[in-house]
Amino acid sequence: MSAPLTEPPIRCAVVATSTGSLDELSDLDDLLYILRLNIHMNGLVYADGLDLHPEAFYQSQTEHPEGETRTSPPSEAAVRSLFRQIRNAGYREIIVTTLSGRISDTVNTVRKVAAETARDIQTYIVDTGTACIAEGHFALEAVKLLRQGFAAADVVEHLERLKPGAEIVFSVHSRAHLRRLPHLNTTEKFVAGLLDLKPVLRFYDGQFSRVDIGRKTENTLDALVESAAAALRQKPVRLYGLYGGNRALYENLAERLHRKTGIMPKAFPISPVIGAHIGPDAVGIARIDKPL
Structure with missing residues (x-):
């Protein structure tokens, strides 16, 4: 510049x-x-x-x-x-x-x-x-x-x-909204709903991909934390927290992230327009690479 x-x-x-x-x-x-x-x-x-x-x-x-x-x-x-x-x-x-x-x-x-x-x-x-x-x-x-x-x-x-250098990793905990997600095929959505699995998703360059999938909420939150920790190990990044209607779930995530990395990112609510597609219990972490 x-x-x-x-x-x-x-x-x-x-x-x-x-x-x-x-x-x-x-x-x-x-x-x-x-x-x-x-x-x-x-x-x-x-x-x-x-x-x-x-x-x-x-x-x-x-x-x-x-x-x-x-x-x-x-x-x-x-x-x-x-x-x-x-x-x-x-x-x-x-x-x-x-x-x-x-x-x-x-x-x-x-x-x-x-x-x-x-x-x-x-x-x-x-x-x-x-x-x-x-x-x-x-x-x-x-x-x-x-x-x-x-x-x-x-x-x-x-x-x-x-x-x-901008990406979001987040989890979806609502069965109703799981069925609406565009990145999972019909079989994946059916199996995830049947088994009450909670996908961990990545949103990067306008596209969704699945990072992980877990049976327990704790597994899902740990996968989100590990994704953020891995990014921090590679290069300097700025982290933000994001949450829908379940602030307690986000606080659980933030505490796990702090224990793992020493970082407690500022948290921002997911806007209603985005929340309408991913559900009230979505939580996640956004990262932006810091310019070298």
Whole structure:
């Protein structure tokens, strides 16, 4: 990355999608805006993390595990409105960090609106290839570098270099949501549900893969911890914790991780849009490689 500018010639804002779990930060920078995805429940549409906070969403999921919930990207109108708000605030550039385009059409909606508004504001779009707080890390990194005086194009170049070092490992403890997971074939889903097995999954570069599978919750948590410990042994990494509606389960995971590595990562709730697909009892660890 080139040296920072002493006085950035163009003001630049950062837009993160709501799946990045950044609503939980009490000191959001005024450069940072949140683009909301949608939750559809009981005939109503909720803005992810705004109209429907994770705590309320997961309580509903626990009480009504068979309830029908679906999600959708932000509308083009919502993206246009947010871009207009940012332009009216005096910004002339936007860096947008989105959840993986392999699991959501959000990035394509943003690209369409960015092309329409190119005369008014220059938009840089980074498909992070990930989700949850791993995704949110990209937006936080962008804000940090802009505050240090780096040009938007250089910030985006840096974010692109971070993408190969971002991954999430997590476990799914809900049978109902296990059946919805796209990475397990029908036989695997049936056997796992029949035997009450709990898969440990990896989300990397927009794709799911199975890391391990265990009968007991303790086995599952230990597999998550070992995955994080292995990453730490290989290179310097930043770790984040993530949890759905079962904070006690996450605290169990965090304690095991601390005993193993001496690290107690900051924990972030999984947004309702992501939780709708993986269930109320999902817990995990996100890692981002630290630049050398």
